[in-house]
Amino acid sequence: MQPKLNTVWLGLIILAGVFSLAYLWFTLFPGRVAPEAGQYFSAGEISRGREYSQAMRLIFIGGFAAEAAFLIWLVFGGKGAALSRWAQQLTGGYWGSVLVFFLTLWLFLRLINLPFALYGGFFWQRRWGFSTQTMGSWWADYLKGAGLDLALSAAGVLLLFWIINRRPHTWWLAGAAFFSIWLVIQTLIWPVLVSPLFxxxxxxxxxxxxxxxxxxxxxxxxxxxxxxxxxxxxxxxxxxxxxxxxxxxxxxxxxxxxxxxxxxxxxxxxxxxxxxxxxxGHIYKGLSLGILGSFAAWGLLFLLLGNTMPVPLRHPPPVLWAVTLLFFMLVSFAASPVENYVSRIMEEExxxxxxxxxxxxxxxxxxxxxxxxxxxxxxxxxxxxxxxxxxxxxxxxxxxxxxxxxxxxxxxxxxxx
Ligand SMILES: [Zn+2]
The missing domain is CATH 3.30.2010.10 (Metalloproteases ("zincins"), catalytic domain)
Structure with a gap:
């Protein structure tokens, strides 16, 4: 089962593609430095800043493009549906197949992202003297973070499929509500409870x-x-x-x-x-906007699925998770200029x-x-x-x-x- 590539999906993919290409272009050819920069910074500082940032931008856009391309291929190339069937055959049960599909996809995406994370988070940071970590302690952090991500994401996916089964017409509202609660937890509780782990x-x-x-x-x-x-x-x-x-x-x-x-x-x-x-009140303003955006995005996902991939009322196939993930990856990438615009206004204030x-x-x-x-x-x-x-x-x-x-x-x- 795979979604129909309608104009909304196509529009999202094209928009993400155009933004990625423009980002890559201006990363490779950043143009001239504003002459006023010389008032505050030496020529060496300016060129070092450019060199450091250029690699970080390549890592960012490369990581995004690799993960998005993989998910697009999986979802629209029919491979996700095949993986979904394989998970169902392997486990026999419904919830086991959801979990196996999630785990397989999680592992693939982690592997695709790992070279970018390792190079950008460790090697490039050490090269410029930012990182004081050893390779061992970087891996300890990475595994701690990945373990936390795996446990929380698995719980989130099971919750999502459970809600879709229970509330086939209003699950998107529940999804948006849970996502909003997650935003609140990340903003307010994370620094108090989770940061002490690191x-x-x-x-x-x-x-x-x-x-x-x-x-x-x-x-x-x-x-x-x-x-x-x-x-x-x-x-x-x-x-x-x-x-x-x-x-x-x-x-x-x-x-x-x-x-x-x-x-x-x-x-x-x-x-x-x-x-x-x-x-x-920037923290609360940011949270409110995030919650608003979450409801808009989940609503759009619900409408889009209704038009391109009718989800059965009972037991939607595990591949739905890959479709959901791709949707949120594309939407949040395409919406980042809006998010950053709001953020810059708050920073100025x-x-x-x-x-x-x-x-x-x-x-x-x-x-x-x-x-x-x-x-x-x-x-x-x-x-x-x-x-x-x-x-x-x-x-x-x-x-x-x-x-x-x-x-x-x-x-x-x-x-x-
Ligand atoms: Zn600030």
Whole structure:
């Protein structure tokens, strides 16, 4: 059983194909660097950033194209239906065949993705001095992550097929609801419950850091219960910070690399930026949009299946899982410019509010310069790549935005929402 290749499927595949080719083109031929970049970055920094980013982009688009091509071949070439029948013959029972089909597909996709993950996540990171991991500890992380993914995905697939069996006309609503709950868990609970599996967190001891966080949190009107330091240096030299917590309990997590490698006024700029995200409700706005998108996508999947692959009311074949996966892979890829556009707007707002919180625009600019140089960012990415895949504005745009916010006379904090 395979879906009919109607105009919606064809449209999705063509759109993903066109975006992939454009992405590849601008990765290979990124064009000239904006002349303003020379104001803040040396020629060496600019070219190193380009070289590092170019390989990461090839890995990203190569990984996506390989997995998507495999799934398209499986679903529309009839091989998925054959695999589905094989799983049914092998196990005899219905639920066993769903599980065997899922496991086989999961393994194939993992194998296809592995070279990209290994090269981009380990070799290329070591080549530029970002990774502090050994091969053994990278594999330990990879297997831990894969095991977690396998257990959660298997549970999700069984749940999906169970709902389709129970609610053949409204399963898409249940799917969207579960997906929404999953989004909430990932955003709010994951950092508190799962991150400790990978890193150690200890309360910050430096009184200057604690004081700085307290002062900012007062000014922002956000109570912070805990200031934690994470041992990020176990894996990476990159610096970051984030807010985590549910409802009234909020904690701020600082990478130990941030405290070690950045001067205090730049650490303050990072903390202020993260606080601004919370203060302006970006976390909840992002979640709401994600939930809205989830209902739209599941609804579209339901309509599309009704038109191209009538699902039997009882016991839909296991291949339905491959069709669902392909659909979500194509839709989320095609929708990433929208998602990133919204994200960039929030990042710009967070940068502006952060400057108002600290009153120190020059430090925020130095932070951007420092972050871009240390992280080997492409400071002047091609317009298409920026539009398609940048969740943050590139460094030059952020600097310009910060300077504008710092120069605005009589600025006050925008309303909390
Ligand atoms: Zn941000």
């Amino acid at each position: 890193n150690r967190f200890v309360p910050a001891r430096d009184p200057a850091v604690i004081n700085m966080v307290r002062k900012l949190s007062q000014k922002a009107g956000l109570p912070v219960d805990q200031v934690l330091v994470m041992d990020a240096s176990r894996r990476t030299t990159r610096a970051n910070a984030y807010f985590a917590g549910l409802g009234p309990t909020r904690r701020i997590v600082l990478y130990d690399t941030l405290l070690a490698d950045y001067p205090p006024d730049q650490v303050e700029a990072v903390v202020a930026h993260e606080m601004a995200h919370w203060r302006q 967070a940068d502006r509010v952060a400057v108002t919180l600290t009153g120190n625009a020059p430090a925020a600019v130095r932070l951007q310069v420092n972050l871009a140089a240390k992280n080997l960012a492409d400071v002047s990415p091609p317009a298409f790549i920026r539009w398609f895949s940048y969740s943050h504005p590139p460094a030059l745009a952020r600097i310009e935005n910060i300077l504008k916010a710092g120069a605005a006379p009589g600025r006050t904090l925008p309303l909390k929402n």
